[in-house]
Amino acid sequence: MKLPSCFTRWVEGEIGVPLRAEFEPLEKKKSVPKIGPSDLDDRARLDGFLRLYMKCGLIISVLLLAVLLAGAVALPAFAAPGNPTNNEVVRRYVGCAEEETGAENVIAGMILNYRGFDTFGESCVLFLAVCCVMLLLWATNDRLRDEAKHCEKTAPRDAILQANARLVLPCVLCFGLCVLFNGHISPGGGFSGGSILGAALILFAVAFGSEAVRRFFTAKVFNAVRITGLMLYAVMFGVYIYQGANGIASELARYIVLVIDLAVGLVVMSTMYGFYSFYTKGEL
Amino acid sequence: MLSLIIENRFAITAAILFVTGFVNMMLHPNLIKKIVSFNIMDSAAFLMLASRGMIAGRIAAILTDGGADVSRYVNPIPAGLVLTGIVVSVSVSAFSLALVQRIYGTYGTVDMRELLEAMKKRGE
């Protein structure tokens, strides 16, 4: 069966054919694709669209600013002790954190125990970001990898940087470990300690080349550290939630802060170095 | 009015910064600057949050010799939330920078407008 051509074109999704066919003679319609949308037309359309987008965006933003300022002025006063935020939750956290979580640093106790599930989500965000960077920049192609290796071999090593790195690195490492392991009693914890350790690794890589890092921090070690950290967190917290929700008494709550701090530190350290490494070389 | 503004100076600064970031993120054609704007926007949110935790004349919520006397310490909750937020925004920035790097490698531009034109030219 042969369908009328106009109908066929409509069926195939050509724009507005049946509607136009009622008003225009068939010959004229055929000439439309000949002129075609030229580059100039496209440019004008794009310009028009961008201008409209600009205008809409500006209107939305001015509105948002006005509304936000009105809201900001109506908020409870800054730094007043009687604000709604200073309620029984704060009293419980400050009053009982040491006893319930074993952390003198109330903030560490809060993010790793009371609201530990949020922090697990947050570690997963870091993990996801590394996975995304790997998806994007991982040079699975041999040619790319050889190029990166070649660049690295020919790049000169800076003597001043190396000498300074020898001096600074031990201090940075000690400082990082100190921040990491004292997170429950002083400012710091997994996130800050992990970033300092990651920075130390990056400094080492910059000064001595990533070949030197690869002697002890290969892709396998990177994966192992990352996965161990997160799995430690997941398993520990999974068990903790199970016990907590089912009312099983345990002493886990008192140790969870220390262990999870360590786990988070491992994750953050490997994440930081992973970012650096994939950005510069496309592999570990 | 003036006293209201002074009382809420941090909230107002945060609101202005938030909108600055928001506008630039929507309207700026340069992808890198969009990422910078995103960071401004998130920092504004963190400023807002951190200013909510402040209580005049008190110290950070790390228990010292004074013991667990609630009236000595500021509100610890915003500090923890800001920490979470910062980590999230770092991750998102890393992801978007990697994306921009790949886009630059493919199309040779980080300008949204030129990018759209380049895509049109390639017939994509």
Next chain:
Amino acid sequence: MPFAWNLPYLSVFLTMTAAILLSVLPGARRAWLLTAGVSACVAVMSLCFLVFIVRSDASYAFTMGKFPAPFGNEIRFGPLQGLFASVFAAVMCLSLLGGRTELFEDVDEKKMGLACVMFNMVLASLLILTYTNDAFTAYVFIEISTIAACALVMIRDSGPTLVATIRYLFMSLLGSGLFLFSVILLYAVTGHLLMPQLAESVAALMAGGQYTKVLALVLAMMTAGLGVKSAMFPFHRWLPDAHGSATTTSSAVLSGLVVKGYAVLLITMFCRVFTLETVRAFHIHDAVFALGFCGMILGSVMALRETHAKRMLAYSSVAQLGYVFMGIGLGTPAGIAAACFQILAHAFTKPLLFVSVGRLASAAHHDKQLRALRGSAWSCPLAGFGFGIGALSMVGIPLFGGFAAKVNFSSSAIFGDEKVALTLFVLALSSVLNALYYIPALINIWSDRNPGAKRVEADPYAAAAIVVLACGVLFLGVRFTPVMELIVRGLELM
């Protein structure tokens, strides 16, 4: 506490640990199998849990740790949450099955494990967005869902997908920025993050007339933020590029599930925290209704102009999300129940359409222009039937899920007291518009046999997925009363 109450939390932890392990698991096939297995397992677990919770007819708050509501994290679940979770997990599994061939063609073999991480994380974030009882947990998992969803677009590594990803990412970040700021403002005036306490404080503030300006701002920003992320009308421009250029499974998951997660969260916030009275007092529902209204019409009009099959389906998603927002915008429990039903119906229908188009396009050398798909159904009849069922459901033919959704919308509008005429008008108009592009597409794929068509190898996974998804659409279309009763009961127990 009965053991069954641990199931939601166990399913979340199962998906998350699977995601973590997948990033180092060697072998593309194994990674895919584990992902599909985990989502199937989660679907079964959620279904068991659903049966259990319906029998006990209760909703329950589950402390994520030792400390109860105002102090520690919490999730909360009732029949509605169980229903959403089982449908989301099941559709995730079916999309993975249905797009299997394309997935292995489009994704680099070495990167398959990482791609599967994203699917698992999307599922975990959807579960948490459904279950959460904590505004800040919601923010964290919104970000997880943002990153993972953007990664789903770019796992098919090509220039246009990268650009689509970055546009999607920036739009989503605007949305999550708005959501974060609104949560902070809400915290500033109430001092809580857990939803039960938030609800109490909001009720007290509304009764005392304190901080009403801030509350209105919070509601508006939260709605706008979640609206941007679920492609509410003026913010929909990222969707067709992202959903149209991704690989089949990703398109199905993004269109069918990810955008719904935010809508479910919005419904939770409206019902559990602010209550519908507050929403109505600030006229937020009117704005949502207007935007849903525009989305329904303009989404369809733009789909009408599209010649690329997947972009057409993506624009149709904008229109279908318009239905959801229209239902929420009615501002009545019945309207919200209808929106929930629409979420379910669309979660089955759109993946069915995407999977079918993916199979049909493999007959046309992966050209997804409608013109190239001409007559392709003859080389892959099952996909043709799948597309037919999906298209008829979208148009709103009786016996299919889309029809039941429209019936629910109209009945909730008629028994409400406002916007009756407008709702009925836009439902009728949008049905006509849907018919205007779905019926030609359907005729197109079934029109005369294309002699140049490639023979399509039989794909048992895709066949199974199409059959099950089609059964889901039919089930929702025929037995919609019990589902609706379940949803209404779930909303009462919210």
